[in-house]
Amino acid sequence: MNNEKIDQIIDKHHSEASSLIQILLEIQSEYHWLPKEALERVAERLQVPMTRVQHIATFYKAFSLVPKGRHEIHICMGTACHVRGASRVLDTVEELTGIKPGETDLDLKFSLQTVNCLGCCALGPVLEIDGKTHGKVSPAQMAEVLKNYE
Amino acid sequence: MARINSPFELEELRKQILSVRDPNKPCITLCAGSACNASGSREVARSLEEEIQKQGLSSTVDIRQTGCHGYCERGPIIVVGPEKICYFQIKPEDIAEIITETIVNKKVVDRLLYVDPATNEKIVHEHDIPFYKNQERIVFGANSSVDPKSIDDYLAIGGYSALAKALSQMTPDGVLQEVKKANLRGRGGGGFPAGVKWEGSRNAPGDIKYVIVNADEGDPGAYMDRSLLEGNPHAVLEGLAIGAYTVGCSEGYIYVRQEYPLAVENIFTAIRQAEEYGLLGENILGTGFSFKVIVHQGAGAFVCGESTALMTALEGRAGEPRPKYIRSNVVGLWGRPSVLNNVETWANVPLIINKGADWFTSIGTETSKGTKIFSLVGKITNTGLVEVPMGTPIKDIIYTIGGGIPGGKKFKAVQTGGPSGGCLPESLLDLPVGFDELTKAGSMMGSGGMIVMDEDTCMVDVARYFLDFLTDESCGKCVPCREGMRQMLKILTNITQGKGREGDIELLEELAETAIEGALCALGKSSPNPFLSTLKYFRDEYEAHVKEKRCPALSCKELISFYIEPEKCKACMTCARKCPSDAIISGKNLIHIVDQEKCTKCGTCFDVCPPRFRAVTKISGVPVPPPIPEEARTIVREKQK
Ligand SMILES: Cc1cc2nc3c(=O)[nH]c(=O)nc-3n(C[C@H](O)[C@H](O)[C@H](O)COP(=O)(O)O)c2cc1C
Ligand code: SF4
Ligand code: SF4
Ligand code: FES
Ligand code: FES
Numbered sequence: 152m153n154n155e156k157i158d159q160i161i162d163k164h165h166s167e168a169s170s171l172i173q174i175l176l177e178i179q180s181e182y183h184w185l186p187k188e189a190l191e192r193v194a195e196r197l198q199v200p201m202t203r204v205q206h207i208a209t210f211y212k213a214f215s216l217v218p219k220g221r222h223e224i225h226i227c228m229g230t231a232c233h234v235r236g237a238s239r240v241l242d243t244v245e246e247l248t249g250i251k252p253g254e255t256d257l258d259l260k261f262s263l264q265t266v267n268c269l270g271c272c273a274l275g276p277v278l279e280i281d282g283k284t285h286g287k288v289s290p291a292q293m294a295e296v297l298k299n300y301e
Numbered sequence: 302m303a304r305i306n307s308p309f310e311l312e313e314l315r316k317q318i319l320s321v322r323d324p325n326k327p328c329i330t331l332c333a334g335s336a337c338n339a340s341g342s343r344e345v346a347r348s349l350e351e352e353i354q355k356q357g358l359s360s361t362v363d364i365r366q367t368g369c370h371g372y373c374e375r376g377p378i379i380v381v382g383p384e385k386i387c388y389f390q391i392k393p394e395d396i397a398e399i400i401t402e403t404i405v406n407k408k409v410v411d412r413l414l415y416v417d418p419a420t421n422e423k424i425v426h427e428h429d430i431p432f433y434k435n436q437e438r439i440v441f442g443a444n445s446s447v448d449p450k451s452i453d454d455y456l457a458i459g460g461y462s463a464l465a466k467a468l469s470q471m472t473p474d475g476v477l478q479e480v481k482k483a484n485l486r487g488r489g490g491g492g493f494p495a496g497v498k499w500e501g502s503r504n505a506p507g508d509i510k511y512v513i514v515n516a517d518e519g520d521p522g523a524y525m526d527r528s529l530l531e532g533n534p535h536a537v538l539e540g541l542a543i544g545a546y547t548v549g550c551s552e553g554y555i556y557v558r559q560e561y562p563l564a565v566e567n568i569f570t571a572i573r574q575a576e577e578y579g580l581l582g583e584n585i586l587g588t589g590f591s592f593k594v595i596v597h598q599g600a601g602a603f604v605c606g607e608s609t610a611l612m613t614a615l616e617g618r619a620g621e622p623r624p625k626y627i628r629s630n631v632v633g634l635w636g637r638p639s640v641l642n643n644v645e646t647w648a649n650v651p652l653i654i655n656k657g658a659d660w661f662t663s664i665g666t667e668t669s670k671g672t673k674i675f676s677l678v679g680k681i682t683n684t685g686l687v688e689v690p691m692g693t694p695i696k697d698i699i700y701t702i703g704g705g706i707p708g709g710k711k712f713k714a715v716q717t718g719g720p721s722g723g724c725l726p727e728s729l730l731d732l733p734v735g736f737d738e739l740t741k742a743g744s745m746m747g748s749g750g751m752i753v754m755d756e757d758t759c760m761v762d763v764a765r766y767f768l769d770f771l772t773d774e775s776c777g778k779c780v781p782c783r784e785g786m787r788q789m790l791k792i793l794t795n796i797t798q799g800k801g802r803e804g805d806i807e808l809l810e811e812l813a814e815t816a817i818e819g820a821l822c823a824l825g826k827s828s829p830n831p832f833l834s835t836l837k838y839f840r841d842e843y844e845a846h847v848k849e850k851r852c853p854a855l856s857c858k859e860l861i862s863f864y865i866e867p868e869k870c871k872a873c874m875t876c877a878r879k880c881p882s883d884a885i886i887s888g889k890n891l892i893h894i895v896d897q898e899k900c901t902k903c904g905t906c907f908d909v910c911p912p913r914f915r916a917v918t919k920i921s922g923v924p925v926p927p928p929i930p931e932e933a934r935t936i937v938r939e940k941q942k
Contacts (some may be wrong), residue, residue, distance in 0.1 A: 167617075169615075169616055170617060171617040171618075172597075172598075172599075172600055172614065172617055173597065173598060173617075175600070176559055176598055176600055203618070206619050210602065210619040211599075211600030211602050211619075211620075212600065212601035212602060213559055213600035213601045214600065228521065228770075229521035229522040230521045230522030230678075230679070230716065230719075230750065230766070230767075231521075231522040231676075231679050231684075232522075233521075233522075233766055234679045234680060234752060234754055234758050234763075235679065236904070239903050239904055242901065242903060243881055243903055246881070246882075246901070247881075266560060266601075267519065267520075267521040267603070267770070268518075268520070268521045268522050268523065268524060269335070269339075269560075270334075270335040270336065270527045270528070270561070271335055271336040271339045271373070271524075272336075272522055272524060272676065272678035272679075272684060273373035273374040273376070273678070273684035273685060274336060274339055274340065274373075275678070275684075277339070284338075284339035286339055286340060289905065289908060290881060290903040290904065290905050291879045291903075291905040291908070291909065293881075294881060
């Protein structure tokens with residue numbers, strides 16, 4: 152982590168406290184997680200209490216306070232995907248990766264996350280790996296798909 | 302781009318844009334909405350560009366990449382203009398043929414056409430396809446004729462003429478009266494009249510006021526706001542600017558969830574282009590009206606869609622609701638009067654200004670005017686976004702437009718209104734869609750999610766699903782919501798796992814009552830709705846779970862077993878090969894058996910067993926028959942005899 156990058160992001164938002172969430176989002180998209188030092192830097196530069204920064208970092212789903220794996224799996228649990236069997240897909244992915252939603256495996260290979268509608272309901276059940284959408288997936292396919300990630 | 306300094310100059314620019322556009326010039330429109338992208342639209346776009354280059358047609362045909370057309374089920378979609386020939390499920394390999402045949406030789410490529418399942422006939426034009434034919438796409442229709450990254454495309458279809466009209470020919474009060482007369486009700490959930498909300502802000506004291514777009518769209522399974530913002534961002538901006546002029550605001554916000562990257566990108570582009578033309582910013586169209594729009598990305602929390610929570614989030618804090626002793630249109634963002642409306646609500650405004658309240662009120666029912674976009678998803682043949690006049694019977698949406706239930710299955714229920722809504726059974730299919738009609742039936746319009754369920758969907762599980770979602774999303778500030786919901790979820794989960802007890806249903810009803818009475822915000826207050834409506838219409842399913850430990854839909858994992866019928870198993874080994882848990886005891890010419898201990902009930906064997914055998918069955922409520930003895934397992938095949 153380098154402070155320069157973080158300062159750049161903060162400067163872009165003119166160090167305004169009202170941009171706190173936007174700043175954290177940008178840091179998160181840069182590092183894929185929010186290191187503690189980054190949070191401290193933000194608190195210091197925006198002059199907001201660390202407790203408020205932490206509250207926000209834990210309140211919103213987009214933020215992670217632990218390092219993410221190399222590949223991020225987002226499984227859609229929206230209603231459309233649910234009625235088409237998304238929970239069976241999730242079960243299988245949990246089994247294959249050994250992690251539950253919100254977790255990262257020990258080799259930092261996969262992070263698993265559930266989301267609530269990716270806007271591709273026609274292709275349900277849907278999941279995204281590193282931003283690539285896989286539609287109409289079945290539990291049986293999951294082993295095949297996950298094999299392709301190193 | 303040069304700045305436009307008056308409504309007259311806007312019209313001149315529009316004429317100029319149209320004059321260099323030949324309406325007869327072939328134009329290939331490709332849907333590049335989220336669903337189509339996921340099914341390969343980007344690759345199609347690449348091959349489209351290459352092929353046009355290769356055939357030397359760059360100057361004779363236009364390509365336009367648009368937002369969602371609605372018929373996502375059939376994507377990627379290509380429409381060839383000016384004739385509007387529709388091709389579905391396009392692959393990059395199809396492009397050369399489309400260009401050679403349709404563009405050069407003016408012939409239709411038969412094999413890529415839509416086949417009407419009812420008549421088996423091929424349909425050439427978009428407007429003849431049942432999915433489109435039976436809709437009235439006044440808001441959403443423009444999606445297929447504009448490239449969201451091109452403001453000129455929007456101007457070409459009359460864009461920003463409503464803003465020009467409002468600013469130059471109408472007083473703010475005149476606009477307000479028109480919107481009130483149109484009786485435009487909020488498309489984001491409650492159906493509160495937009496005009497009344499605007500008036501409250503307009504009359505509230507204070508010089509600084511705000512207008513805000515709610516593009517949080519936290520509803521699981523609904524994506525119309527996303528598609529509108531992605532596909533036609535200027536329509537939302539134009540509506541917002543008109544609202545700002547009416548209320549007296551010089552600043553507006555768009556709260557859009559960060560999970561919608563394409564929507565965020567397109568809205569940023571749209572704002573920049575509108576500013577360059579002087580359609581946003583200082584002294585718009587030389588009328589003295591100034592208006593600035595700021596985009597704020599949400600970070601994924603359903604409760605942030607609630608109006609007071611959203612405004613708190615806009616201030617850079619955790620988005621938690623507050624009690625609404627004073628409405629936000631009087632005391633909202635930073636304590637100032639703030640008008641919050643849904644994406645679709647704003648997108649309706651330019652239409653009302655251009656065509657008038659009388660036109661708008663000619664569409665719809667007595668109390669619900671205009672159209673509504675629904676996200677028609679789940680167990681339905683034509684999944685997608687459909688826009689129909691209010692008052693259209695649900696049956697027409699599901700059967701005429703949606704094409705009914707796929708796979709010969711039986712319709713069971715349709716869920717509307719998202720987590721705050723409810724399920725409607727078959728007996729209510731004739732119900733016309735409208736705010737009050739749906740509420741009366743125990744459901745809700747909500748933001749327009751319409752999730753169709755067939756006989757394989759368990760209604761108890763659906764109730765559990767929504768409660769699980771809401772428990773996860775509750776901000777936890779008030780006790781009835783935080784604790785009550787957790788208890789309800791626990792009981793419902795027990796029921797779906799076969800651990801339900803006598804009295805559970807009554808206890809759930811009691812907890813539901815408390816949440817409705819005591820929760821602070823609408824999330825908590827409406828959280829029991831999915832339970833109450835499923836109980837009302839599907840009580841027998843609850844009772845089967847509790848009393849007989851049986852899931853009638855054969856869906857609840859803990860209450861079903863997978864079993865291979867020995868007489869039907871042909872030992873083809875398909876299921877054994879696909880079973881991810883090695884739970885199938887198999888062997889060449891040996892009737893297969895499911896090892897119930899190892900089986901994780903993923904359902905793969907059920908899905909993959911060839912339809913001509915259908916040997917795998919689901920069992921619920923009765924014990925699984927013991928495995929057949931070893932010596933009876935060998936199959937003697939005909940030809941081997
Ligand atoms: C928990 C909760 C979540 C909501 N989520 C949304 C949402 O995602 N989008 C939306 O437009 N309205 C949502 N609403 C409704 C808004 O609070 C508000 O009523 C609406 O945005 C007002 O706009 P409208 O009058 O144009 O519908 C939600 C309400 C609640 C209680
Ligand atoms: S009802 Fe639920 S979400 Fe709403 S304020 Fe209470 S705890 Fe928070
Ligand atoms: S349900 Fe899944 S785990 Fe069980 S036998 Fe069938 S394929 Fe195997
Ligand atoms: S519910 Fe999964 S993509 Fe919409
Ligand atoms: S995304 Fe192409 S039709 Fe919906």
